[in-house]
Amino acid sequence: MSKELIRLSNVTMAFDGDVVLDDLNLYFNDKEFLTLLGPSGCGKTTTLRIVGGFLVPTSGDVYFDGVRINDVPPHKRKINTVFQKYALFPHLDVYENVAFGLRIAKVPEDEIDERVTEMLEIVSLRGFENRKITTLSGGQQQRVAIARALVNRPRVLLLDEPLGALDMRLRKDMQSELKRIQQAMGITFIYVTHDQEEALAMSDTVVVMNEGVIQQIGTPEDIYNEPKNAFVADFIGESNIVDGIMRSDKVVEIFGRKFDCLDAGFAPDEDVDVVIRPEDVDIVPFREGQLTGIVTDVTFKGMQYDIIVDFKGFKWLIQTTDYCAVGSKIGIKIDPDGFHVMKKSKYSGLYGDYSSYSEEYEELSDPDADVGGEESSDDKEVAEDENA
Amino acid sequence: MKTRKLLAAPYIVWMCIFTVIPLGIVVYYAFTDSITGALTLSNITGIASYTGIFLKSIWLALISCAICLIIGFPTAHFIATRPKESTQKLLYMLIMLPMCISFLLRTLAWVALLDDTGIINNAIRLLGMKPLPLVRNNGAVVLGMVYNYLPYMILPLYSVIVKIDHRLVEAAEDLGANHGQVFRHVILPLSVPGIISGFTMVFVPAVSTFYISQKLGSSGTTLIGDVIESQFKTAYNPNLGAAMSLVLMIMVFACVAIMNRFSDGEAEVIM
Numbered sequence: 139m140s141k142e143l144i145r146l147s148n149v150t151m152a153f154d155g156d157v158v159l160d161d162l163n164l165y166f167n168d169k170e171f172l173t174l175l176g177p178s179g180c181g182k183t184t185t186l187r188i189v190g191g192f193l194v195p196t197s198g199d200v201y202f203d204g205v206r207i208n209d210v211p212p213h214k215r216k217i218n219t220v221f222q223k224y225a226l227f228p229h230l231d232v233y234e235n236v237a238f239g240l241r242i243a244k245v246p247e248d249e250i251d252e253r254v255t256e257m258l259e260i261v262s263l264r265g266f267e268n269r270k271i272t273t274l275s276g277g278q279q280q281r282v283a284i285a286r287a288l289v290n291r292p293r294v295l296l297l298d299e300p301l302g303a304l305d306m307r308l309r310k311d312m313q314s315e316l317k318r319i320q321q322a323m324g325i326t327f328i329y330v331t332h333d334q335e336e337a338l339a340m341s342d343t344v345v346v347m348n349e350g351v352i353q354q355i356g357t358p359e360d361i362y363n364e365p366k367n368a369f370v371a372d373f374i375g376e377s378n379i380v381d382g383i384m385r386s387d388k389v390v391e392i393f394g395r396k397f398d399c400l401d402a403g404f405a406p407d408e409d410v411d412v413v414i415r416p417e418d419v420d421i422v423p424f425r426e427g428q429l430t431g432i433v434t435d436v437t438f439k440g441m442q443y444d445i446i447v448d449f450k451g452f453k454w455l456i457q458t459t460d461y462c463a464v465g466s467k468i469g470i471k472i473d474p475d476g477f478h479v480m481k482k483s484k485y486s487g488l489y490g491d492y493s494s495y496s497e498e499y500e501e502l503s504d505p506d507a508d509v510g511g512e513e514s515s516d517d518k519e520v521a522e523d524e525n526a
Numbered sequence: 527m528k529t530r531k532l533l534a535a536p537y538i539v540w541m542c543i544f545t546v547i548p549l550g551i552v553v554y555y556a557f558t559d560s561i562t563g564a565l566t567l568s569n570i571t572g573i574a575s576y577t578g579i580f581l582k583s584i585w586l587a588l589i590s591c592a593i594c595l596i597i598g599f600p601t602a603h604f605i606a607t608r609p610k611e612s613t614q615k616l617l618y619m620l621i622m623l624p625m626c627i628s629f630l631l632r633t634l635a636w637v638a639l640l641d642d643t644g645i646i647n648n649a650i651r652l653l654g655m656k657p658l659p660l661v662r663n664n665g666a667v668v669l670g671m672v673y674n675y676l677p678y679m680i681l682p683l684y685s686v687i688v689k690i691d692h693r694l695v696e697a698a699e700d701l702g703a704n705h706g707q708v709f710r711h712v713i714l715p716l717s718v719p720g721i722i723s724g725f726t727m728v729f730v731p732a733v734s735t736f737y738i739s740q741k742l743g744s745s746g747t748t749l750i751g752d753v754i755e756s757q758f759k760t761a762y763n764p765n766l767g768a769a770m771s772l773v774l775m776i777m778v779f780a781c782v783a784i785m786n787r788f789s790d791g792e793a794e795v796i797m
Contacts, residue, residue, distance in 0.1 A: 192696055212699040219700045225693035229715045238711070239701035290701065 141168040143326055144189060149198035151184050158184045160350040166328060171320050173329045173337040176347035182330045186296050191215050218287035219296040224279050226271045232282055233267040239290040257285040277308045294326040313340055334374045346370050367480055371413040372489030378454040379490020382412035390479055393429060393450060399477035411480045416457040418476030427469015433462045446492055453492040555768035569769035576753055583750040587732035590671035594679035594728045602683035621680050633670055633741050640666060662744035670738035675731060679724035686720030722785050730778055750774055
């Protein structure tokens with residue numbers, strides 16, 4: 139788990155002067171499930187393609203097991219890839235697609251048969267051997283792509299938004315399936331996605347990226363509970379981010395009122411960003427509230443209601459199981475562990491206000507919102523920038 | 527639905543007048559005697575004495591196809607893999623350009639180049655060497671065919687190769703294939719439809735050509751197209767000419783059908 143396998147050292151990538159990765163330093167441990175997470179155009183796919191050998195960084199080095207591999211072509215790397223949209227060979231059937239890498243490696247025929255069969259078993263595609271690729275559903279194609287990569291027993295498997303084209307239900311199934319396969323085979327998975335839920339559910343380590351720069355590296359719990367800046371807080375889950383002043387250790391002031399919190403180590407009276415997760419806000423009767431506001435919007439989400447509350451012109455998202463009518467005046471209470479204080483960053487003030495709630499929220503919850511834009515990924519991966 | 531059928535009407539009328547009816551006339555002539563007009567098989571059986579010429583026509587056309595493929599595939603692949611679309615368009619235009627010049631002129635230009643007193647041999651003579659027999663042989667005929675029909679090979683190949691998803695190439699590389707293996711296991715099999723259309727589009731005109739063999743060939747390189755032409759124009763035996771046309775047509779159809787078989791039925795052949 140702890141042994142370092144791949145290292146990217148001061149990697150910069152520019153296309154026609156357009157910097158996509160800016161002085162990236164990152165290492166991948168052996169047998170870990172690491173996710174590169176970020177919005178379109180953040181450089182996550184570019185990072186993956188550098189590891190896979192499809193791109194040579196403009197500057198900086200790539201190491202595999204301590205050896206510099208900048209100039210090693212993809213076919214000589216012990217790394218296999220599950221491509222976005224799978225890139226299965228349309229002229230070959232399921233069996234031959236999976237056997238492709240073994241045939242190239244001139245593995246004896248009976249061993250090919252054994253390994254392909256075993257792999258099709260793992261991805262639950264026995265009996266599909268002679269099916270044409272075009273007759274398979276998205277989920278089946280996806281599993282062929284995984285089998286085709288894993289049958290070569292790579293040290294590292296790269297997955298580029300492999301679940302992007304699947305519907306919600308299938309995504310969930312495949313998420314646990316992938317996690318299971320990764321643990322069973324004991325190999326390193328490097329997974330690229332823009333779906334934060336997916337990243338949190340599957341990963342050992344999450345790397346949050348934006349604009350070619352790593353924003354935060356940590357376990358899913360770290361990333362969610364201790365976001366480093368407003369960008370991470372906003373991108374991972376829902377966040378209300380407000381301006382605050384750190385009056386002293388464990389005391390933060392927002393909306394002119396002091397609250398107890400658990401954060402410390404800031405300068406006295408330092409301006410900070412304060413994150414309050416929508417589920418950490420308790421609704422109480424108007425009079426008992428630490429803060430009071432007016433409900434301006436209610437959306438039923440099944441598990442809970444998403445309500446938008448106007449506090450002195452600043453709109454918060456609160457998730458609650460109690461119904462509150464639009465227009466009602468409510469009070470709220472937040473426990474000390476409900477505050478998360480962050481240093482100011484260049485993202486301060488850009489995120490965490492739900493005044494434009496509907497558009498932003500819809501975009502985040504739509505699993506396909508991003509898929510179309512990255513469809514035409516060509517050599518240079520310009521597609522990543524389209525939705526930026 | 528009805529309007530759509532109506533829209534096709536002019537084409538159907540055109541086809542009837544200029545394809546179906548003439549075809550009927552060809553069949554009628556092929557099975558009637560040139561003098562009495564009585565039904566006969568003698569025209570068909572008479573073709574037997576031209577078997578050698580038939581075979582030679584097919585042979586030269588096949589050689590031309592093969593050479594076109596050998597030259598055309600790398601060319602098409604090169605054009606299709608240029609990263610800039612403008613470069614691709616420019617190269618595509620360059621391939622198309624000779625087709626803007628009359629076929630007859632292009633063939634005559636080769637005569638001017640290759641003739642015993644042509645440009646090349648004159649240059650050779652200036653260097654003090656003996657002139658070479660560049661024209662009036664099989665090689666010159668094949669050269670003429672390749673030169674004239676090469677674009678018909680490149681264009682369908684280009685349009686197929688350019689559509690091959692580059693991610694498939696990357697996927698193959700990812701699975702351990704080097705450039706040669708990527709070509710053999712991915713590019714080539716996915717280009718089969720283009721190869722078949724290119725082959726068809728070169729083979730069909732090449733097998734029935736008469737102008738190229740007349741200008742660049744000699745009496746020894748007479749092709750079936752020449753014989754058919756002479757039946758109508760000099761031998762005044764349109765019935766035999768019609769019979770030959772019919773047999774040639776059937777043979778071409780057979781060739782196309784066989785080639786389509788190779789594509790496993792999955793590829794739509796552009797004709």
